[in-house]
Amino acid sequence: MSSAAAPENPRPVRFGIMGCASIARKLARAMLLAAPAAAVVAVGSRSEGKARLFAADNGLPATTRLHGSYEALLDDPDVDAVYLPLPTSLHVKWATAAAARGKHVLLEKPTALCTADLDAILAACEENGVQFMDSTMWMHHPRTAKMRELLDDRSTIGDVRVINSVFSFRANEDFLHNDIRVKPDLDALGVLGDAGWYCIRAILWAVNYELPRNVIALCDPVKNQAGVLLACGATLYWADGKIATFHCSFLTNLTMDVTVVGTNGTLHVTDFIIPYEEKSGPFSVASESNFAELHTGWVPQPSRHVVTTELPQEALMVQEFCRLVQEIRDGGAGVERKWPGITRKTQIVMDAVKTSIDDGFVSVDVTS
Amino acid sequence: MSSAAAPENPRPVRFGIMGCASIARKLARAMLLAAPAAAVVAVGSRSEGKARLFAADNGLPATTRLHGSYEALLDDPDVDAVYLPLPTSLHVKWATAAAARGKHVLLEKPTALCTADLDAILAACEENGVQFMDSTMWMHHPRTAKMRELLDDRSTIGDVRVINSVFSFRANEDFLHNDIRVKPDLDALGVLGDAGWYCIRAILWAVNYELPRNVIALCDPVKNQAGVLLACGATLYWADGKIATFHCSFLTNLTMDVTVVGTNGTLHVTDFIIPYEEKSGPFSVASESNFAELHTGWVPQPSRHVVTTELPQEALMVQEFCRLVQEIRDGGAGVERKWPGITRKTQIVMDAVKTSIDDGFVSVDVTS
Numbered sequence A, B: 001m002s003s004a005a006a007p008e009n010p011r012p013v014r015f016g017i018m019g020c021a022s023i024a025r026k027l028a029r030a031m032l033l034a035a036p037a038a039a040v041v042a043v044g045s046r047s048e049g050k051a052r053l054f055a056a057d058n059g060l061p062a063t064t065r066l067h068g069s070y071e072a073l074l075d076d077p078d079v080d081a082v083y084l085p086l087p088t089s090l091h092v093k094w095a096t097a098a099a100a101r102g103k104h105v106l107l108e109k110p111t112a113l114c115t116a117d118l119d120a121i122l123a124a125c126e127e128n129g130v131q132f133m134d135s136t137m138w139m140h141h142p143r144t145a146k147m148r149e150l151l152d153d154r155s156t157i158g159d160v161r162v163i164n165s166v167f168s169f170r171a172n173e174d175f176l177h178n179d180i181r182v183k184p185d186l187d188a189l190g191v192l193g194d195a196g197w198y199c200i201r202a203i204l205w206a207v208n209y210e211l212p213r214n215v216i217a218l219c220d221p222v223k224n225q226a227g228v229l230l231a232c233g234a235t236l237y238w239a240d241g242k243i244a245t246f247h248c249s250f251l252t253n254l255t256m257d258v259t260v261v262g263t264n265g266t267l268h269v270t271d272f273i274i275p276y277e278e279k280s281g282p283f284s285v286a287s288e289s290n291f292a293e294l295h296t297g298w299v300p301q302p303s304r305h306v307v308t309t310e311l312p313q314e315a316l317m318v319q320e321f322c323r324l325v326q327e328i329r330d331g332g333a334g335v336e337r338k339w340p341g342i343t344r345k346t347q348i349v350m351d352a353v354k355t356s357i358d359d360g361f362v363s364v365d366v367t368s
Helices: A022-033 A047-056 A071-075 A090-102 A116-126 A142-152 A173-176 A189-208 A313-329 A339-360 B023-031 B048-057 B070-075 B088-100 B114-129 B142-152 B171-180 B189-207 B314-328 B337-356
Strands: A015-019 A038-044 A064-069 A081-084 A104-107 A132-134 A160-168 A216-219 A229-237 A243-249 A255-262 A263-269 A280-287 A305-307 A363-365 B013-016 B038-044 B066-067 B081-084 B106-107 B132-133 B160-169 B214-217 B229-236 B241-249 B253-261 B263-270 B278-288 B303-308 B361-367
Touching: A015 A022, A015 A071, A015 A313, A022 A038, A022 A047, A022 A081, A022 B278, A038 A047, A038 A313, A047 A064, A064 A071, A071 A090, A081 A090, A081 A313, A090 A104, A090 A116, A090 A160, A104 A116, A104 A313, A116 A132, A116 A339, A132 A313, A132 A339, A132 B142, A132 B278, A142 A263, A142 A280, A142 A305, A160 A189, A160 A229, A160 B160, A160 B241, A160 B253, A173 B081, A173 B189, A189 A229, A189 A243, A189 A255, A189 A339, A189 B132, A216 A339, A229 A339, A229 B088, A229 B241, A243 B229, A243 B241, A255 B160, A255 B253, A263 B048, A339 A363, B013 B023, B013 B070, B013 B314, B038 B048, B038 B070, B038 B314, B048 B066, B048 B253, B066 B070, B070 B088, B088 B106, B088 B114, B106 B114, B114 B132, B114 B337, B132 B314, B132 B337, B142 B189, B142 B263, B142 B278, B142 B303, B142 B361, B160 B189, B189 B229, B189 B241, B189 B253, B189 B337, B214 B337, B337 B361
Parallel strands: A015 A038, A015 A081, A038 A064, A081 A104, A104 A132, A160 A243, B013 B038, B013 B081, B038 B066, B081 B106, B106 B132, B160 B241
Antiparallel strands: A160 A255, A216 A229, A216 A363, A229 A243, A255 A263, A263 A280, A280 A305, B160 B253, B214 B229, B214 B361, B229 B241, B253 B263, B263 B278, B278 B303
């Protein structure tokens, strides 16, 4: 995967983990698994004690530098890149600060509260020549690449016409009262930013990132007393007639569906964000499906595929990010714009859905 | 399954098949398989020659009486019940005529062009003490009963909150130009009446036939030049916050999904109308699904179930219809009202969706 511009045995990308959120534990492990491409060299938290505890709990090397503030982490000259899992409301401040210090940015999703904030982050990364990527792990599973292949092979799926996606998990009482994702000052997008992000991304992925023409939110979203979304959905419409619907919720059983229906075939995946098992990802494809004689069955039947992976998807994500950083740091390459572009489209659609909800489920045009 | 009121070895229900549509071939086979509960004793068509050809092609007994008109079939005193697969626009005329002649009515779906027409049919059946049932075969698969059990067991699925259903098949050019389902004078409901019927039924089934409060059709339905629907969908809303979405199409690959997401669990079935194989029906259930430590997988994983059946679902449907007819004919029972009630609710929702489409995708209240 290394480009011609990068040396054969590139130095590891030295990560600073900026904030000790629960999800950072998963990323710390991913960075260890992504060695030698990645190395965790520093942890920054609001207190050095928290950083120390995090490093110890997550098996980070004894040499890991512990910083008692985010500023101190960004001042660390031996940090190439930061992973930033802070509450969404802090993203624009700290991601732009990281970029300004020349740190590459791996940013947890949702990337920003609105596209304008994201644009500030992306502009800062561009100006400082640092790579931006959002931390949407499933994009990096080899299953996703395999499904992409099938979607691109026109004989298998044909023209995509209808997409459904659901992502829900049933949050417990503690989450519903205390998690940052239900707090208006921390993650004001609530479930839309958290679970809805994945549904929107999956839908855009299925149509090769063609933005819809307009979106209309589903009525009757569920909000908590502070007005933060706990369950919602939307329908997305494209000018050529493609239609997608998604629903996301903190209130129903763990469900992770993407169904893509095309003129020639149908793709089903029911664990798209986090595969049932870490080292394998199943999906099923039906193509040119017909009724059997007298409509007593299907010919052919859908086929089931399983794509295995030695490294979990989050480690592959870290490796892909490292590859881009190494090409910039060591190979003189410019920043790669595919991933920031995908992030931005996801955010744009999320903004439109939020606007539709806020304005009473009206149709909202999607403009880039 | 026979009730106390019926004799132990009831005489077969003597069917007249009223119209030689393609689907009637499947039902003729089902009636043969449903022996000794059922017997095909007559076929009525617009010509005796067509009736003769149908009887020969479908292995009906040499004693089958062949009628050259629907009237003649209805005048046949040795016909207990008719199966009526005529174009929808003819249902109200011929189903009421059948009821008036004391024939029990197994009616192909969609049952009518509108609820008022269906009500005329149901009233005729009531007045004449004949059983009514629509021919929605999947309702009678033992898989459906098994899934119902799981939906009713509150610990497995909990409160149903979100339902998605898709039914599409890719019609060929001949179908799109010549099938009765694309002709405004024959099946004016188009894909909504044909494929949408199943989606609406599945959604109502999932909520134990509680009618939604309102429906809003999806925008951008596809119509043919005559204005008949070829692809459409809708969102259904219940007062308590349940939401269902469906999409139906003649233009995309064969797809038959129902996904039911509850507070405790999730049900997936991807061949709900016609199982992949005639003698078995698969589905999967996830219950109390959690993320594995560090969100690296699912604990527990969904479980896959397969329900087998000796007889295909359409034969089981015929047997159920025969059981009710025998209880009336031989046991002095009154007509059974569960099946007509389910039919009526399906039709009511379909009407509301059609109105929403016709009126520009507005919200339409659902009233019984």
